[in-house]
Amino acid sequence: MTRPSDQAARTAKRLAALGHRVVLAPALEIVPTGTAPPEGEFDLILATSAQAFAGGAPKPSLRALPVACVGERTARAAEASGFRVALVAPRAEALAERLVAEMKPASALYFAGRERKPVLEDRLRAAGWAVAVVEIYDARPVAGWPDEVLAALRDGRIDAVLHYSPRSAGAALSLIGGAASRLSHFCLSQDVADICARWAPTERIFTASQPDEEALLKLLCSVEPLRGD
Structure with missing residues (x-):
């Protein structure tokens, strides 16, 4: 394993x-990057892994934002950190499709890993969304x-x-x-x-x-x- x-x-x-x-x-070992989120007003938070919430919210004010995420495990981690989960999809592609279909273009903050496929942000940006990415965690090979x-x-x-x-x-x-x-x-x-x-x-x-x-x-x-x- x-x-x-x-x-x-x-x-x-x-x-x-x-x-x-x-x-x-x-x-691999998961480690926090310590990166702070960018300044700005956002409509929701995106996450594709439970690791996005391992350290809680980067700042308390972000907990007021709804979360759209990939997977039930990610949703449970978000809720355990004090967030309200508004939307869960099984994969990043499906999450992007639902957001585009169900919402007008919005401003999203993506709690992401440093190594990832840019499927979610690319699909949303192509549909007119503003997506700011903060790389909260990194997966590094073990020695x-x-x-x-x-x-x-x-x-x-x-x-x-x-x-x-x-x-x-x-x-x-x-x-x-x-x-x-x-x-x-x-x-x-x-x-x-x-x-x-x-x-x-x-x-x-x-x-x-x-x-x-x-x-x-x-x-x-x-x-x-x-x-x-």
């Missing part, structure tokens, strides 16, 4: 309940894994890896090294699978039907990982 620690623990419980033995090996993780890889006690993003997949595969070719790789999306294809044979790469964890775990349960040679 290569997700950042706070996300990995939640998923690990689900995997254990499904009968899997889980080794936690975060490939290395604990000895017990490396030993499990070396001894062949790991059969499969779950990959959630191209960046985390690249970081994880760099740490896995040559062992990647004998592991099964379960990928959240095709762009993640494309990264894995640089390290592992096609028959060991499996891609979820939808880019969400439910589809990924369903895929894991439907395919028996290939054992390493």
